[in-house]
Amino acid sequence: MNTFLAILATGLGTYASRSAFILVLADRQIPPNVMLALQYVAPSVLGALVMTMLIGPEGDTAIGAAEFAALAVAGVVAWKSRNAIYTLIGGMLVFWLIGALS
Numbered sequence: 706m707n708t709f710l711a712i713l714a715t716g717l718g719t720y721a722s723r724s725a726f727i728l729v730l731a732d733r734q735i736p737p738n739v740m741l742a743l744q745y746v747a748p749s750v751l752g753a754l755v756m757t758m759l760i761g762p763e764g765d766t767a768i769g770a771a772e773f774a775a776l777a778v779a780g781v782v783a784w785k786s787r788n789a790i791y792t793l794i795g796g797m798l799v800f801w802l803i804g805a806l807s
Contacts, residue, residue, distance in 0.1 A: 747789035755779075770807065775800035 755776065761767040768776075779796030786792065 751789060751793065771800050771803040774803050 759766060759768050759772060759776075775796040778799040779792050782795035783789075783792040
């Protein structure tokens with residue numbers, strides 16, 4: 706029962722924190738400098754995810770063939786498409802494919 710209550714409280718807290726921004730900012734104009742800053746959220750999150758994947762818990766680099774190939778493909782896709790979703794999909798597909806083959 707405690708696990709269920711923890712999951713329920715987490716879900717409600719997440720819903721409340723996300724909906725608060727929608728309800729509070731629904732009738733307001735977002736300043737252009739904030740909109741410009743928000744354009745960099747997806748690339749920075751992707752960079753943080755890549756770095757946590759490449760660096761092990763001891764601070765050493767933990768990169769193998771699958772990681773290197775996925776990073777290379779993601780870099781090319783990002784450079785050509787300028788789309789974070791395509792970059793993520795391309796990198797993950799290569800990562801999973803090489804991981805399954807090795």
